[in-house]
Amino acid sequence: MAESTDTIFEQFPGGVFPAACSSRVLLDHVMSKWGVLVLVSLTDGPQRWSDLRRRAQGISEKMLAQTLKTLEADGLVHREQQPVMPPRVDYSLTPLGEDLAEVLVPLLRWVGRNADAIIGPATT
Amino acid sequence: MAESTDTIFEQFPGGVFPAACSSRVLLDHVMSKWGVLVLVSLTDGPQRWSDLRRRAQGISEKMLAQTLKTLEADGLVHREQQPVMPPRVDYSLTPLGEDLAEVLVPLLRWVGRNADAIIGPATT
DNA sequence: CAGAATCCATGAGGATACTG
DNA sequence: CAGTATCCTCATGGATTCTG
Numbered sequence: 702m703a704e705s706t707d708t709i710f711e712q713f714p715g716g717v718f719p720a721a722c723s724s725r726v727l728l729d730h731v732m733s734k735w736g737v738l739v740l741v742s743l744t745d746g747p748q749r750w751s752d753l754r755r756r757a758q759g760i761s762e763k764m765l766a767q768t769l770k771t772l773e774a775d776g777l778v779h780r781e782q783q784p785v786m787p788p789r790v791d792y793s794l795t796p797l798g799e800d801l802a803e804v805l806v807p808l809l810r811w812v813g814r815n816a817d818a819i820i821g822p823a824t825t
Numbered sequence: 826m827a828e829s830t831d832t833i834f835e836q837f838p839g840g841v842f843p844a845a846c847s848s849r850v851l852l853d854h855v856m857s858k859w860g861v862l863v864l865v866s867l868t869d870g871p872q873r874w875s876d877l878r879r880r881a882q883g884i885s886e887k888m889l890a891q892t893l894k895t896l897e898a899d900g901l902v903h904r905e906q907q908p909v910m911p912p913r914v915d916y917s918l919t920p921l922g923e924d925l926a927e928v929l930v931p932l933l934r935w936v937g938r939n940a941d942a943i944i945g946p947a948t949t
Numbered sequence: 950c951a952g953a954a955t956c957c958a959t960g961a962g963g964a965t966a967c968t969g
Numbered sequence: 970c971a972g973t974a975t976c977c978t979c980a981t982g983g984a985t986t987c988t989g
Contacts, residue, residue: 709865709868709869709930709933709934709937710869712934712937713937717862717865717866717880717881717882718862718882718937719882720882720883721883722940723940723941723943723944723945723946724936724937724940726940726944727936727939727940727943727944728858728861728933728936728940729858731932731936732856732857732858732861733856734852734853734856734961734962735962737852737856738841738842741833741841742840742841744833745833745834749970749971750970750971750972751970751971755840756840756841757840757841758840758841758842758843758844759844759845761962761963761964762963762964762971762972762973763962763963763964763973763974764961764962764963765972766971766972766973767961767962775943775944776943777943782971786969786970787969787970787971788969788970788971788972789970789971790970790971790972797939797943800935801935801939804928804931804932804934804935805932806833807928807931808855808928808929808932809833809852810833810836810928811924811925811928812848812851812852812855813833813836813837813842813848815851815921815925816846816847816848816850816851816852817847819847819851819899819900819901819921820847820850820851820899821847822847858981858982859982873950873951874950874951874952875950875951885982885983885984886951886952886953886983886984887953887954887981887982887983887984888981888982888983889952890951890952890953891981891982906951910950910989911950911951911989912950912951912952912989913950913951914950914951914952
C-alpha cells in the first residue's frame with residue numbers, strides 16, 4: 702500500500718503546497734467545516750435549500766448561502782432555480798463535484814468508522 | 826462507481842452526521858486547514874518540528890503545536906522525544922494515522938490536479 | 950532546537966429580522 | 970420557500986517573547 706501514499710510529494714516538491722497557491726484555496730473550500738457536509742449531502746441526489754439545512758444540522762442560513770456560493774463558483778455544485786411562486790431551487794453536484802465526491806466519501810466513511818473510538822461516543 | 830458514493834447515508838440516517846457528535850469533532854480535526862497538511866506531510870516519513878514548519882508553509886509555531894497536540898491526542902500522530910541537548914523530536918504517523926492517510930492522500934491529489942483549473946493558476 | 954506563554958487583530962460564523 | 974442584510978461574539982490564528 703505504500704506506493705499510493707508516499708509519492709504525493711513528487712507532485713509538490715516545494716512542500717505540502719506552497720502557501721498562497723491555488724491548491725491551498727481549493728483545499729480550504731473543500732475541507733471547510735460546512736463545505737464537506739454540503740458536498741457529501743448532495744451525493745444523495747439533488748436537494749433543495751431546506752433539505753440541505755436539515756441535512757447539515759447546525760448550519761446557519763448565512764453559512765449555507767456562503768458555502769453554496771463558493772462551491773457553485775468553483776463549479777462543484779449546480780444551482781437550478783425554477784421561476785415559480787413560492788420559489789423552488791434545487792442544488793446538485795456537477796460532474797466535477799461528483800468526481801470530487803468519489804474521493805471525499807471514503808474519507809467521510811473513515812471518519813464515521815473511527816470517530817467513536819478516537820473521540821468517544823459522546824462529546825457531552 | 827455509484828455503489829460506493831451514494832450509500833453513505835445508510836450509515837448516517839440522521840443527516841450528514843448529527844450536530845455535536847464524535848464524527849463532527851474528528852472531522853474538524855482531520856479536515857482543519859493545518860491538520861490536513863501536517864498529516865499529509867508525515868506520509869513522507871518521520872519528520873522533525875522544523876521539517877514540518879518548512880513543509881506546511883505559512884503555519885505559525887502556535888498552530889503547529891496546537892495541530893500536533895490534537896492529532897497526537899487523537900492517536901493519529903506519534904511523538905518521539907530524544908532527551909538530548911539540543912532537543913530533538915520526531916513526529917510520525919501511527920498505524921491509525923497511516924490508515925487515515927490512505928483516504929486523505931487521494932483527496933489531496935484530486936485537489937492538486939484540479940486546483941489550477943478551478944481557482945486559477947495564481948491567486949495574486 | 951523545540952516548544953510554552955502572552956497579547957492582540959481579524960474574520961468566521963451565529964442570531965435575528967426582513968424580503969421577493 | 971429561498972434567500973439577503975445586519976449586528977455582534979468569540980475563537981482562530983499571527984507576532985512576539987521567553988525557556989529548557
